[in-house]
Amino acid sequence: MDFLDEIEASVPALRRYARALTRNADRADDLVQDCLERAISRRGLFAPTGQLEGWLFRILVNLWRNATRSERRRGEHLPFEDLPVEPSVPPAQPGRIALAEMSRAIDRLPPEQREALLLVVLEGKSYEEAASILSIPSGTLMSRLGRARSALRSLTGGSDEPRLRSVK
Amino acid sequence: MSTPLTDTDLHAFVDGRLPPGRAAEVEAFLARHPEKAAEIAHWQRQNxxxxxxxxxxxxxxLPERLRPRPIAARLGSRLRWPQLAAAATVLLALGGAIGWAGRDLLRPAASELLIADAVAAHALYVKENRHAVEVAATDRDHLVTWLSNRIDRPVTPPDLTAEGFSLVGGRLLPGYEQTEAGPAALLMYENAAAERVTVYITAASPGKLQPDNSSTAPA
Structure with a gap:
């Protein structure tokens, strides 16, 4: 499998992650296209000992960060802290989180928490891989993960739920 | 019992990354701490x-624009050139039999300087679209006469049609200062894929191409 085939094998995962980050299929594909162009034109910079997919994810994350940063400068998106807090709706069924509610809650996570949570949960990256993709120490990754999970819990009304035990 | 449980253990439990023994410890801990168990259960449902x-x-x-091969092909002519530039320029310049007197006598150091010059000119002008050459191949007679006069050698553009390359045109380059080699001519060729090859022609002679030996009498 050569370099380009290997890249192609990673494209579906890159798209999935980009869609979850941006919540917009067109924007996600723009991001992935940008990422692929960069990777291919800079293939000389890729060290063959490294993980190709991790390198692609790192490029994607950096492009996304650049994009969200400039959007925030243009004022298109409100920072998380300024969003009005909606009263959280109790889950429709105990023990199940309504997907639409979770989807809204993820949108409201600060970008750095969303990046971390989605890499680990959606892409199944190990904590080390995720930290390396995000260029942060693993302690920072764990604390972002912790904050993301607490935030999602309060945003989806989880703290008001009846106590449930996870049963195997 | 092993080391105390940490937050990382709890995350790893939820993400299914704990070895069975450690996971059992987490389960035992959660059985004793219902508050924490509720939180962890919520994390699992988040996942x-x-x-x-x-x-x-x-x-x-995949849509066409996300397929690596077409992307590579589109970027291709731009990205392959820096790597091929040196080889192409040197091969053609050395192999082209284009009136480069005394090339066998060139010292390695001198030829390296010359090659660096040729590569720099190549890299600068292959990127140009509308201004790649000063005189186009449509004006071939004028191009040949002009360059031959300026570098004081007969210039015969090699025929590369068998390789798929046709002459785009040429330009005059400033001389190689340290060696007083006089101006150089650059011929540019292009193929159907818009890939470009340049031929660098100089009148430099061995005596003039020894930069650390300026006391040598010019040939």
Missing amino acids: EAINALFAPLDSQP
């Missing part, structure tokens, strides 16, 4: 929800 929302990979064929 399920995230995967339900986003996980299915798109099984449709």
